[in-house]
Amino acid sequence: MKNLLNFFENIGNAFSSRALRLGAATRLFFLILVYSADSFKRIHLTIREIYFTGVMSLIIIIVSAFFVGMVLGLQGYYTLQKYGSSEAIGVLVALALVRELGPVVTALLFAGRAGTAITAEIGLMKATEQLSAMEMMAVSPIARIIAPRFWAGVITMPILASIFSMVGVLGGYVVAVPVIGVDEGAFWSQMQANVDFRFDIVNGVIKSVVFGIACTIIALFEGFDAPPTAEGVSRATTRTVVTSSLAILALDFVLTSFMISG
Amino acid sequence: MPNSIISIKDLNFGYGDHLLHKGIDMEFPRGKVSAIMGGSGSGKTTILRLIGGQIKPTSGQVDVDGTIVHQQNRDGIYRLRRKMGMLFQHGALFSDLSVFENVAFPMREHTDLPENIIKDLVLLKLNAVGLRGAAYLMPPELSGGMARRVALARAIALDPDIIMYDEPFAGLDPISMAVICDLIRSLNDALGATSIIVTHDVAETFSFADYIYFVADGVVAAEGSPKQLMASKLPFVKQFIHAEKDGPVPFHYNARSIKEDLAL
Numbered sequence: 001m002k003n004l005l006n007f008f009e010n011i012g013n014a015f016s017s018r019a020l021r022l023g024a025a026t027r028l029f030f031l032i033l034v035y036s037a038d039s040f041k042r043i044h045l046t047i048r049e050i051y052f053t054g055v056m057s058l059i060i061i062i063v064s065a066f067f068v069g070m071v072l073g074l075q076g077y078y079t080l081q082k083y084g085s086s087e088a089i090g091v092l093v094a095l096a097l098v099r100e101l102g103p104v105v106t107a108l109l110f111a112g113r114a115g116t117a118i119t120a121e122i123g124l125m126k127a128t129e130q131l132s133a134m135e136m137m138a139v140s141p142i143a144r145i146i147a148p149r150f151w152a153g154v155i156t157m158p159i160l161a162s163i164f165s166m167v168g169v170l171g172g173y174v175v176a177v178p179v180i181g182v183d184e185g186a187f188w189s190q191m192q193a194n195v196d197f198r199f200d201i202v203n204g205v206i207k208s209v210v211f212g213i214a215c216t217i218i219a220l221f222e223g224f225d226a227p228p229t230a231e232g233v234s235r236a237t238t239r240t241v242v243t244s245s246l247a248i249l250a251l252d253f254v255l256t257s258f259m260i261s262g
Numbered sequence: 263m264p265n266s267i268i269s270i271k272d273l274n275f276g277y278g279d280h281l282l283h284k285g286i287d288m289e290f291p292r293g294k295v296s297a298i299m300g301g302s303g304s305g306k307t308t309i310l311r312l313i314g315g316q317i318k319p320t321s322g323q324v325d326v327d328g329t330i331v332h333q334q335n336r337d338g339i340y341r342l343r344r345k346m347g348m349l350f351q352h353g354a355l356f357s358d359l360s361v362f363e364n365v366a367f368p369m370r371e372h373t374d375l376p377e378n379i380i381k382d383l384v385l386l387k388l389n390a391v392g393l394r395g396a397a398y399l400m401p402p403e404l405s406g407g408m409a410r411r412v413a414l415a416r417a418i419a420l421d422p423d424i425i426m427y428d429e430p431f432a433g434l435d436p437i438s439m440a441v442i443c444d445l446i447r448s449l450n451d452a453l454g455a456t457s458i459i460v461t462h463d464v465a466e467t468f469s470f471a472d473y474i475y476f477v478a479d480g481v482v483a484a485e486g487s488p489k490q491l492m493a494s495k496l497p498f499v500k501q502f503i504h505a506e507k508d509g510p511v512p513f514h515y516n517a518r519s520i521k522e523d524l525a526l
Contacts, residue, residue: 125357133354133413136314138340139371 025221031142032150032217038140039147049152053114057160060113061106065097065164068105069171072096076172077180087186091194093172094165098195098204102165104252107211110157111244115219118149119240122223123233146224150216157212158205165204203259210251215244267292267424267456268313273322275308282308284480285322290424295450295457297467299502300477306460307351309477310426313458314346315339327423344372347417347455351429353409355401361388361412362397368419387415390452391445407438411445418449425450427459431466439463443470464503468492476502 076092131141176182226236268290275283282305318332365384388394391411447470450457468488476484484499
């Protein structure tokens with residue numbers, strides 16, 4: 001009986017601690033919105049963060065996108081040629097990238113590269129009392145540190161996802177046209193005819209904006225909430241990757257189902 | 263105490279059921295250097311955090327320059343903090359900013375001074391702590407003592423009325439320690455500020471502080487000038503000043519008897 005009670009108590013504790021963390025993260029999100037006006041007065045802070053989260057992520061995004069595009073080209077051609085429609089390879093690569101792989105893989109890479117950097121930076125600033133020092137100087141860390149990073153993430157993600165899709169299409173082209181020998185005119189014209197701006201491209205951008213909000217808020221919250229120790233920061237960094245990845249995949253399903261049904 | 267800039271009355275503070283402070287009364291007179299001493303975990307730093315409004319007392323009040331801190335909203339607390347400068351235990355310098363930018367930070371945030379004036383002021387503040395030549399170094403390039411001095415220059419950037427020091431001597435070599443002691447006293451007198459130092463370094467603090475509070479078991483165990491405390495017969499004060507390993511503060515943490523633990 002006692003073991004059973006302990007079991008339910010542990011479940012209750014686990015649930016309530018997660019609910020508390022979710023509440024705290026939501027509170028942080030609203031505080032960021034409240035302090036955003038203060039933050040925009042010092043726009044150079046946001047621009048600086050766009051450089052660190054966006055420009056510094058370009059290499060990994062471009063290289064990954066090129067390989068993903070090439071793999072899509074190979075796999076697509078292998079399947080399509082069975083049905084005699086290998087000219088549709090351009091459409092397949094473009095739609096797969098614009099609708100799904102562009103936003104999702106970019107967000108996963110962003111969580112691993114920029115998200116972990118944000119969490120570790122904020123966590124270490126907390127551990128070394130830099131955030132407390134700022135508070136004691138009557139400067140809000142939310143306005144000065146957190147909000148610029150949030151907006152940088154939200155602005156950066158759709159741009160990175162667009163670059164990912166473009167480079168991915170280029171990777172697919174390199175494999176399909178010069179290597180396999182698919183007709184170049186068919187590759188581009190079918191893509192142009194079948195990729196819809198509103199339904200495919202805009203929906204992809206909407207997804208990447210949502211992923212940008214989710215990834216950045218998770219990274220910021222984990223850093224802000226990290227215990228001020230080496231172990232605490234390390235655990236928070238791991239949680240950023242795990243939670244962001246799960247959130248991206250779950251949100252992708254929800255958004256896709258709404259977009260398809262709508 | 264007349265003409266106090268900070269007055270703490272019947273302060274109780276704790277986490278959960280555990281009370282860290284049980285009815286503390288303290289007065290910090292204007293223009294003086296006061297110290298709060300006590301063992302590790304006695305809640306000395308917490309008193310600074312209560313003065314700065316980072317946490318709220320369970321009961322009692324902290325009055326800073328006629329304003330009760332915990333009754334203020336965020337803007338009120340930020341207004342109070344503009345009268346304060348704080349030196350954190352390890353400096354807490356912003357690691358992505360140079361020494362110059364660290365000291366300029368409060369000026370840029372709270373004033374509209376033109377860049378040439380900010381430059382002159384920052385260099386003067388750095389000169390006061392002897393680090394004008396280090397203005398363009400980054401924090402990782404500084405020694406512990408230098409980082410503490412830069413943090414001190416940043417703490418006095420806006421000429422505060424109150425300067426709080428959290429363990430300013432921790433981990434410093436004797437030369438750096440002497441430099442920091444001298445700076446605390448000379449800057450306090452030059453700025454006409456009020457300084458509060460939280461520390462457990464007896465020799466340094468007794469050499470320059472005007473008034474000292476000893477905190478133990480959540481209460482003010484003793485208080486007075488360094489001379490009065492040196493002459494004190496109170497067992498706790500004697501144990502602390504003379505660094506005796508056993509006394510009112512026991513050597514052993516609370517435990518069962520050794521016979522029970524070793525099953526003798």
